[in-house]
Amino acid sequence: MSQPAMTTPNPAATRKQERLNAVMRRVLRSPLHRVVSGKLLIVTVVGRKSGRVYEHPVAYAEHDRTLLIGTAAKWRHNLRPGEPVRIGLRRREIDADWEVVTDVDAAAEPYRIILEQNPTHGKYAGISLNSDGSVNREELAAAFARGTAVVRLRPRD
Numbered sequence: 725m726s727q728p729a730m731t732t733p734n735p736a737a738t739r740k741q742e743r744l745n746a747v748m749r750r751v752l753r754s755p756l757h758r759v760v761s762g763k764l765l766i767v768t769v770v771g772r773k774s775g776r777v778y779e780h781p782v783a784y785a786e787h788d789r790t791l792l793i794g795t796a797a798k799w800r801h802n803l804r805p806g807e808p809v810r811i812g813l814r815r816r817e818i819d820a821d822w823e824v825v826t827d828v829d830a831a832a833e834p835y836r837i838i839l840e841q842n843p844t845h846g847k848y849a850g851i852s853l854n855s856d857g858s859v860n861r862e863e864l865a866a867a868f869a870r871g872t873a874v875v876r877l878r879p880r881d
Contacts, residue, residue: 763842765791766812769802778802779812784877785841787834791820791877794838794845796867800824800875811877820877831874832859838874 767780780799784791791813803809808819825831836859839846846852849872851863 765814767793767799768810768812769799770804772802772804783842783845785838787837789878791879792834792838793875793877794835794849794851794872795875796849796870796872800873803875808880809877811879813879818879820879822878823876825874825876826868828861828865828868831868832861832864834874834876835859835864 763783764781765784767782769778769780770776771778778799780797782793782795782797784793786792791811803822803824809822811818811820825834835851836853836857839851839853839859840857849867851867851872852860854860
């Protein structure tokens, strides 16, 4: 099986994304947060090597007192085993226990929920729902081969 092609990030696209993230962080921390806080939260991680604090606005879906994030972003590699992650959810800073799901079979149901609540995410991830409402397993497997995973957060009360 061939490995996915590695791509070099486009510097202009990276700068644009960084500016958009900065705007979204400000909105999510402002009284205007209600406009987007039903779909976005801020995940705060500390770089394993650099010690730098990174704050990432990410889309999420809610299900059974958990928050589900489908992502190919590298921030999840800075999650530290045994330590909660700090999240900004609806203008509240809270700790959450986390789990990264990289197994396609285990991720199928969480991904179905993510795509039902946020169909746009599927366009970017290259994952769709079948006519029966199940996740297209071939697309899910291909996305996971490219580095996608599900991050499941359980906010602490």
